[in-house]
Amino acid sequence: MATNRLESFSDGVIAVAITLLVLGIHIPTPPQHLGHELGQQWPQYAAYVVSFVTIGIIWINHHAMIARLDRADHSILILNLLLLLTIGILPFATGVMAAYLREPDGQSLAAGVYSGSFLLMSVAFATLNRHILLARAHMMSAELSLDERRRILARSITGLPPYLAATLLAAVSAYATLGICAAMAIFYALPIASGQPRRA
Amino acid sequence: MATNRLESFSDGVIAVAITLLVLGIHIPTPPQHLGHELGQQWPQYAAYVVSFVTIGIIWINHHAMIARLDRADHSILILNLLLLLTIGILPFATGVMAAYLREPDGQSLAAGVYSGSFLLMSVAFATLNRHILLARAHMMSAELSLDERRRILARSITGLPPYLAATLLAAVSAYATLGICAAMAIFYALPIASGQPRRA
Amino acid sequence: MATNRLESFSDGVIAVAITLLVLGIHIPTPPQHLGHELGQQWPQYAAYVVSFVTIGIIWINHHAMIARLDRADHSILILNLLLLLTIGILPFATGVMAAYLREPDGQSLAAGVYSGSFLLMSVAFATLNRHILLARAHMMSAELSLDERRRILARSITGLPPYLAATLLAAVSAYATLGICAAMAIFYALPIASGQPRRA
Amino acid sequence: MATNRLESFSDGVIAVAITLLVLGIHIPTPPQHLGHELGQQWPQYAAYVVSFVTIGIIWINHHAMIARLDRADHSILILNLLLLLTIGILPFATGVMAAYLREPDGQSLAAGVYSGSFLLMSVAFATLNRHILLARAHMMSAELSLDERRRILARSITGLPPYLAATLLAAVSAYATLGICAAMAIFYALPIASGQPRRA
Helix, strand or coil, X not given: CEHHHHHHHHHHHHHXXXXXXXXXXXXXXXXXXXXXXXXXXXXHHHHHHHHHHHHXXXXXXXXXXXXXXXXXXXXXXXXXXXXXXXXXXXXXXXXXXXXXCCCCCCHHHHHHHHHHHHHHHHHHHHHHHHHHHHHCHHHECCCCCHHHHHXXXXXXXXXXXXXXXXXXXXXXXXXXXXXXXXXXXXXXXXXCCCCCCCCC | CEHHHHHHHHHHHHHHHHHHHXXXXXXXXXXXXXXXXXXXXXXXXXXXXXXXXXXXXXXXHHHHHHHCECECCHHHHHHHHHHHHHHHCHHHHHHHHHHHCCCCCXXXXXXXXXXXXXXXXXXXXXXXXXHHHHHCHHHECCCCCHHHHHHHHHHHHCCHHHHHHHHXXXXXXXXXXXXXXXXXXXXHHCCCCCCCCCCC | CEHHHHHHHHHHHHHHHHHHHHHHXXXXXXXXXXXXXXXXXXXXXXXXXXXHHHHHHHHHHHHHHHHCECECCHHHHHXXXXXXXXXXXXXXXXXXXXXHCCCCCCHHHHHHXXXXXXXXXXXXXXXXXXXXXXXXXHHECCCXXXXXXXXXXXXXXXXXXXHHHHHHHCCCCHHHHHHHHHHHHHHHHCCCCCCCCCCC | CCHHHHHHHHHHHHHHHHHHHHHHCCCCCCCCCHHHHHHXXXXXXXXXXXXXXXXXXXXXXXXXXXXXXXXXXXXXXXXHHHHHHHHHCHHHHHHHHHHHCCCCCCHHHHHHHHHXXXXXXXXXXXXXXXXXXXXXXXXXXXXXXXXXXXXXXXHHHCCHHHHHHHHHHCCCCHHHHHHHHHHHHHHHHCCCCCCCCCCC
8 A cells, every 4th residue: 555545544633633622622601701711721722732732743753654654554554543543532631631630639630641642642653663663664665774763763762751751740740741741742843943853 | 537536535534534533532521520430431432442443444445445446437426425424424323322331221222323333334335345346347447357356345245244243232232232343343453464454 | 826735625624524514413411312312313314414415516526626627826716715615614504404404483494594505505616617617717627618618517507596496495394495405415416327427 | 854745734734623613603402593593693604704714815825835845844844833723723713702792791802812813823824934935945946036035925924913903903892803804804815806816
């Protein structure tokens, strides 16, 4: 299978998931006081921005990953489907985080669900990347040395420890979890000057 | 008509349908107890995963089916539209299953609606595939012998009896129905090692 | 502007609109009696199927219309945007029809909104087609005689009187309106055997 | 990175956002009086149309902007992601405007949120365009003189003052804000005759 339709389907799922995030921002209804309501729901804006940028960066990395492929077999399609499944739940996880971030009862669990979903997505991404780089290297468009492939894979894995830490930290402070997730998004988005993405 | 726009439209509909599934997972609202609510709604997660993988596999098979075509005529477009219609209702069927799986009153009907929708989708898929392989063979890109075409079609039809059984079994046990639908998804997704899809 | 991105954007909007229709089918919640609820909401299924097929046929015709173009200018983009705007409201119009079809108070207005939306969409389609065929003929890929172009345009316009009749008839019977809209969808979908679409 | 997948992802996000706008138009439920309800919610229709056309024009301009590029680097991807983020919140901003336009308490804030979102989107657009035209000129497909690039950029910026004025004016009259936003949409959509888009 050529990779172009794999890309277009993945683009579609990611584009829908990223745009559905907005449904998690609640639109107040009269006679609710608009200013008060909009002010109260800042966790929704924070969760929206962090999730949007995170999914956007996953899309950039997904593009780089698939661009290395010449063609795709069934195993790649299925692992890619599992990755999309983990991206697809992010509107739910984002909504849970937004709803419970300020609730003493539930904020820890909500933060755990939130960064746990990012962790799951990162694991799915690294699994697919590992499969491509090690088990399906013969399907790649350019021949890369084992060293180069291992280096790319290592970068794929650097996201796991921070998300794992954020998930564990949720038991202590939901705000710390959100902070780490936000820092991860900024870290990967930042190097505008160099023109080099930090992840693959 | 060239098949590329047919593919891109089908990809779009399938990508939206698969991503809308997440709207069926309920986001609790305070002061509901988050842990209790999330624990209660495990049927929603199960239904989400089974439906996501099933739609994903239909997408893979859809790609293989359309890739055999050189061009498409009106009859193919209409039968494809009917297939998309059956895929489009899956977020509804999945939501019904998730809402009533644990209700003594209604769980049988919900399970019947759920696997009945998969059955309908499989019938629509097999119908389109049959039309392409037998009535529109002259529009295919590669010339396949009648035997080969019959063999592909036979694989298309193997999904019908299990979904029919699951639908009938719904009257007895909704969990058995869900189990069969899950087993179907795993069966088609599994052969990662061989790199060969089992359906077409 | 090349027409491929115009096509891909239009495909996206139409694919999302057609898939959003499913949100108009209500998922009952326990302790509502599932069988009773599902039985009551047959107008939602009817409206879903009619709208899905109608939008699908508009997509087929849209493809044929744009395929005649070599490139697109600003006027075509804007008229296409207005067409997409009328397609975008169909999930709303379908929802109104489904909610009020069986209400003595409101069913006439609902049916009028429903077929009135189809009428609006048909007018937008014919307007764009007319603009392409008459005012932008120099942007078409194949040179067609004025007679041929007028014949294509005439087919574009044949959908208007039935939708106008259905809209006027809404004052008398909402079911008659639904029946005409359903008949239109079947009429355009039917000629599977000939392989010739009836509209352009 | 080639620009085609950047385009296809952006098209997807914009197509989903523009189509989600319809969810902001409320579908009345019996026994509410349909005519009365539909008549009351005209702000929802107005906000829908203005937002739809505005997003559609941003899409046209986005196409023109990306078409000038030969390839894209990480900085372009990230700035494009931020632009998509501002487009993604428009269904929320449109919903707020529609809900509070007629409420003495809240209409000013709602109008400020509405045109403020358009302002934000315009700033994100101009920022990306500036980055491409000045800092990434070597990635453009055609060599343009600095003067030409500055002229294109100037057109990009002409949208900012009106949206800024509309946002400030929200404190005085929400209707004036809506009027300016509507006028902007018409102004950019209008020059059908010349075939020349007014913005870039």
